[in-house]
Amino acid sequence: GAVVSQHPSWVICKSGTSVKIECRSLDFQATTMFWYRQFPKKSLMLMATSNEGSKATYEQGVEKDKFLINHASLTLSTLTVTSAHPEDSSFYICSARESRGDFYEQYFGPGTRLTVT
Amino acid sequence: GNSVTQMEGPVTLSEEAFLTINCTYTATGYPSLFWYVQYPGEGLQLLLKATKADDKGSNKGFEATYRKETTSFHLEKGSVQVSDSAVYFCALSDLRTDKLIFGTGTRLQVFP
Numbered sequence: 001g002a003v004v005s006q007h008p009s010w011v012i013c014k015s016g017t018s019v020k021i022e023c024r025s026l027d028f029q030a031t032t033m034f035w036y037r038q039f040p041k042k043s044l045m046l047m048a049t050s051n052e053g054s055k056a057t058y059e060q061g062v063e064k065d066k067f068l069i070n071h072a073s074l075t076l077s078t079l080t081v082t083s084a085h086p087e088d089s090s091f092y093i094c095s096a097r098e099s100r101g102d103f104y105e106q107y108f109g110p111g112t113r114l115t116v117t
Numbered sequence: 118g119n120s121v122t123q124m125e126g127p128v129t130l131s132e133e134a135f136l137t138i139n140c141t142y143t144a145t146g147y148p149s150l151f152w153y154v155q156y157p158g159e160g161l162q163l164l165l166k167a168t169k170a171d172d173k174g175s176n177k178g179f180e181a182t183y184r185k186e187t188t189s190f191h192l193e194k195g196s197v198q199v200s201d202s203a204v205y206f207c208a209l210s211d212l213r214t215d216k217l218i219f220g221t222g223t224r225l226q227v228f229p
Contacts, residue, residue, distance in 0.1 A: 004160070034216070043206065043219040044161075093160060097215075106217060108153075110160035 002028045004096045006109035013084055013116055020080045021112045023094030029074035030096035034106065035067070038091040050077045084116045119144045123207045123220035130197055130227050138192040138223045140181075140207035149210040150174075150183055150190040151217070156203045164192075164205070197227045 003026040013019050023033055031052045036044040048058045048069050056069035066088075068080040077096075081088055091113050095106040123140040130136060142150065149168045153161040165174030170185035179194045190207060207220040 006160075041222075043221040044217075046216055046218075049216070095161075095217075104215075105163065107163075108161040110158075 002026075002096075002098050002105075002107045004094065004107045004109040006092075006094055006112050008112060009110060010113040011115070013114070015085055015116055016083055018080055018082045019084055019114060020078055021092055021094075021114075023077045023079070023096065023109050025075045025096040025098070025107070028096070028098045030077075030098060031074060032097040032099075033071060033077040034095045034097070035069060035077070035079050036093045036095070038093055038111070044093060047079075081114065084114070086116045089114055089116045119148065119209060119211050119218050121207050121209055121218055121220035123205075123223050125221070126204075126224040128223060128225045130225070132199055132227055132229050133196045134227075136192070136194040136197045136201075136225065138205055138207075138225070140190045140192065140220060142188050142190065142207075142209050144188075144209055144211075146212045147185065148212050150181070151208040151210070152179070152181055152190070152192050153206040153208060153219075154203045155206065155222070161206065197225070199227045199229055201225060202227045 005024045007022045033050040035047045047062045048056045050056045050069045050071040052071045058064045071077040093111040095108045120143045151166045152164040154164045165176040167174040167183035173182045181192045204222045204224045206222045208217045
């Protein structure tokens with residue numbers, strides 16, 4: 001199947017700093033990517049939908065100024081957590097949608113664990 | 118709104134036991150239904166899916182049938198292995214937005 005990578009796989013940062021997470025579709029082009037947040041023992045919560053060449057669409061309750069999303073190419077989307085705080089510590093997962101005619105499927109990255117101290 | 122409910126875990130089984138993980142959904146219309154699996158330290162992988170009522174998705178010995186009348190998509194496997202230990206997520210695809218809506222996940226632990 002198609003492969004989606006995330007970098008870094010884990011990161012520790014100090015409170016107040018910003019962290020960028022990359023999501024890449026390695027062997028297909030993705031006009032749409034999604035960013036999720038996963039809390040311990042909880043489900044995935046969709047944060048935003050990232051569309052190549054346009055602004056991201058954020059879910060209700062997600063601060064767009066705090067979680068900056070850029071989808072500058074068909075294979076790369078980035079999530080920047082600005083002015084991070086300990087409550088932003090979480091597991092962030094991206095997915096990329098492959099579309100070919102009527103066929104489409106989401107492929108998930110391995111996730112990035114963010115710890116804010 | 119659309120939602121997915123799945124049984125709380127952990128589910129603990131001995132190797133070769135029969136597995137059922139229940140999943141029910143609430144949705145407008147007839148969404149596509151999915152089971153994803155997350156192995157320790159890895160991302161989610163699509164396990165199986167069904168796109169319309171009475172469809173059966175199957176993969177790696179796992180099966181789930183799209184039951185419109187009971188709005189369910191229970192995951193089953195006849196004989197589990199230790200390597201099946203993982204977290205299993207039931208999900209539906211919102212027809213209007215194409216977004217995936219996940220259940221809370223069920224952890225399966227299989228012991229030899």
